[in-house]
Amino acid sequence: MNKPASSEIRIASPVKAWASRFALLLLVGAAFGLMLIGRSNTFIVEETRSAVTDMVAPILDAVSQPVETFSGVIEQAEALANLRSENLALKDQNARLMKWQGIARQLEAENANLRQFNNMVPDPTITYVTARVVGDPGGAFVRTVLINAGERDGVEKGEAAITSKGLAGRISEVGKRSARVLLLTDINSRVPVVVGDGRDRAILAGDNSNAPGLLYLGPTAKVRIGDYVSTSGQGGVFPPGLPIGVVSGVTEKGVRVKPFVDWAHMEVLRIADYEMIGIADFEEQVSAARAAVAAGDAPGAAQAAAQETAQGDAH
C-alpha cells in the first residue's frame, strides 16, 4: 500500500513542494497570530485551554494512578532501607517538636486571650478542596500542574494551592473538572511576601528554576540565609502567614528562596478558599492591565499592595 503513494509523490512533487512551502508560511503565520491573540485576549485562550484540559484530564487521571502506585512502591523500598536512621532522626525531631508544641499551646492561649481583649474580628472560615495532581507538563518554559478538580468541585481562579509543607501556587485556569495551578517557581508567578524576623516586604518572583528570587526588597532589609519567608497578604490573593520557604542564598545578584514544597513528590494539593475579598478587585485590575504581564499579577499585586500598605499605615 505504500508504493503507490511514493510514486504519486514523485510525479506531483513540484506542485506539492510549492503547496507545502505556501502551507508552511501560512501555518507559521497562523502560529504568530495565535501568539498575538494569546498576548492580547487572554480570556479566549484561557477558555480554550480549560476546555481542552477538561477533555484530557480524565485520561491523565487514569494514567497517573498506576504511575503513582509504582513510584509509591519505589519510595517504600527506599524508606525500608533507611528505616533505622530515619527512626532516630524522627525521635530527635519529635523531642524538639514537643518542646515547640508546648510553646505553641501557650502562645495560642495567650493569642486567644488577647484577641478577646481587643474585640478582634475573627479570621474568615477556610474551606478546602483536595485534588490529585494529574498532569505535570515539565519542560523548560512553564512550571504548572494540572489537578483533577474544577468548577464543579468549587475550585475558583486565584485560590491558593497548598501542601502540608506550605504554599505551592495558585489556581490560574479553571475548567469544569480540571484546573491549572501556577506554581511559585513559574516565570509568571509573583507573590507578595514577608521575610525574616524583620518582616521585610518583598515580591517572590519565579523564574522557572527551583529557587525563586526576591524582588523589590527594601534597601534597609537585612536578609540572612535560613530566614523564614511567608505570604504577606498584600494584594488580597493569599492570606498573610502562609509558609513558603527559607532564604537559601544571598548574593550580589539577588536573594533566592527555597520553597518548603517538595516538587518531586507533590501528589495531592489542597485548594484553599480563604474568601479573600481582594480577589474581585484583583481580577478587575488584571483585566484592566491585561496586556502588561502574561499572568498579569505583578502590577496588580504591587498596586493593591501599595494601597493596602497605605491603609495599614493609616490604621
Added chain:
Amino acid sequence: MRQEEGVWYRLDNVARSISPFFVTLLLILLSLVPLHLADLSPIVPALALIGVFFWSVHRPDLMPIWAVFLIGLVQDVLTGGTLGPGIVGLLVAHALVVWQHRFFLAASFVVVWCAFMLVAAVALALTWLLTCIAMVTYIDPASVFFQYLVTIAVYPCLAWAFLRGRRLFQR
C-alpha cells in the same frame, strides 16, 4: 464477502495512515503524566518533537504539515505555556526534514539521529527565542539545553519502538 473485506481493508488503511498523528498526540499526553520520581522532572524530553521528526523522515505522507500544526497547538495548549512558539518550532523541524528529504532516503539510523540533533537544536532554540520574545522576559537557556540533551538521548529508544511498530504494521 469481498465487499466487506474491502471495507475492513479501507478502515485498516485509514487507521494506519492516521496512527502517526495519534501516536504523537499520545506522546504529548505521556509527557504530561507526573512521574513523582526525581527532582529532574522539570526536564522532560520534547516527545512531540521526536514524533514529528520521526514520521516526517520515515513517512512524510502520513505527517502532513497541518497535522504538525495541530500537534503543536495541542502541545502548547496542554503545557500551559505561551501559544505559538512550540508550534513554530515543530513546523520548522518538519520543514527542515521535508527540505532535505532526499538526504534521509538512504541515511542510516545513526545518521538520522545526528540529523535529529541538528534539527532539535534549531527547533528548541527557536522555541526558546520566541517564548522569550512573547513573554518579554529572559528565560534561562540552561534548562532548555538540558531538555535538548534529554530529548536527543531519548530519541533512539522511541525511534526503535516506532520502527518496531512500523514493521508490525507492514507485515
